[in-house]
Amino acid sequence: MSSPWSRPAVSPENSGLLIARAHDELLAGNEDRRLSDVRPLVQESWRRSLASLVGPEGLPTLDLASEELEAYRRAHPLAGVMDMIRALLLPGSAEDSGVVVAVGDAAGRLLWVEGDRQIRARTGDMGFIAGANWSEDVVGTSAPGTALTLDRSVQIRGAEHFNRLVQPWSCTAAPVHDPETRRLLGMIDVTGGPEAVTPQAQLLVDATARAIESEILVGRLRAQQDPPPRRPRRSPGTRALLRILGRDRALLEVSGESGETVVELGARHAEILLLLAVHREGMSAEALSEAVYGHPATETLRPEMVRLRKVLEPLAPALVPASRPYRLPEGLETDAQQMVSLLDRGAHRVALAAYRGPVLPDSVAPGVAEVRESVRQALREALIEEAGIDVLLAYADTVDGREDAEVLRLCLGMLPARSPKRAGLVSRIERLEQD
Secondary structure (H helix, E strand, C coil), X not given: CCCCCCCCCCCCHHHHHHHHHHHHHHHCCCCCCCHHHCCHHHHHHHHHHHHCCCCCCCCCCECCCHHHHHHHHHHCHHHHHHHHHXXXXXXXXXXXXXXXXXXXXXXXXXXXXXXXXXHHHHHHCCCCCCCEECCHHHXXXXXXXXXXXXXXXXXXXHHHCCCHHHCCXXXXXXXXXXXXXXXXXXXXXXXXXXXXXXXXXXXXHHHHHHHHHHHHHHHHHHHHHCCCCCCCCCCCCCEEEEECECCCCCEEEEEECCEEEEEECCHHHHHHHHHHHXXXXXXXXXXXHHHHHCCCCHHHHHHHHHHHHHHHHHHCHHHCCECCCEECCCCCEEHHHHHXXXXXXXXXXXXXXXXXXXXXXXXXXXXXXXXXXXXXXXXXXXXXXXXCHHXXXXXXXXXXXXXXXXXXXXXXXXXXXXXXXXXXXXXXXXXXXXX
């Protein structure tokens, strides 16, 4: 089946220039100037974005990390209609459809992002990925967030986006409701070029939302006639995150039914928890002591494990390591693993913003040094192979990138011939070569 997405006959460039000027005036504090060139719906959304202190070039927050995302979307009411959404909005080959289709929850968090491979790579750079929060009070005016705010279908064209990073794109989104209670379940969004904001696009997205609601109702009626066996409900477990990027002393953040607790760990305890988080299958006492001390030192390791258990027992009993082998009973996420997950999803700009620096930079533990280098290489290689020039230039200004001649030369080759940034790069390259 051919793609339903076709470009409009009229080019929006002239209108986009006027809207962009109005956006600049608004950010400069001149609210009354040029706003007549902007649709009232967009004007009101821009004002809400300002009131929410949304940054004009900010990035969305990553609210759902990889494992949490998988569990959450499996249980979401829209999981059962994803095949219908794909059939209606991405017929034929989704990989070259010309658009990206996103499905999110009522809070604006994207749960599925599918469609054209090249567009996904480019939109991922601004954080348009599964797990990211695209509500209006986080990223400003956009079809997904504004549709949820207004509880109606919305089209946002290019320069109408509040966030400048999103302005190369256009999008159409519609909310999806529970067919019985009319409670908001989430939204569906189509993002791409001008073809994503035609009148036909809005009709198609609206029709898909209504079809989804009907399918949910039909599914419930079938379930009532032939109810599946009930599974025992699991109580929410403990969530733990170990922050180790750019930190000499790690932070352990633990959240559960009783709230959230943050504790700063000693250097040795941070090293042990990091290694057990990376080696989820567990480590023998010999392997863990070599990774921590650089040589077999099980007699030194054992009392350290006793002290670590005493720290964890009142804070997070579910994280107390088991023995033989040493292993964490529940998964412990690290901010380094989350950053690598962002790279895997194509969110290079968000990943770079999340990279606060090397993993436990003062640690000399061999196992930690191995993790540190692995994370550094993952970031560097992903940016070299896939990132745009703006992200690569930002990486070139980090501790890891500022003396990387290969990165600097790649930036130089990607910049236009008359770019004022070229002179500085040439100077930096020459200085590195002299040294």
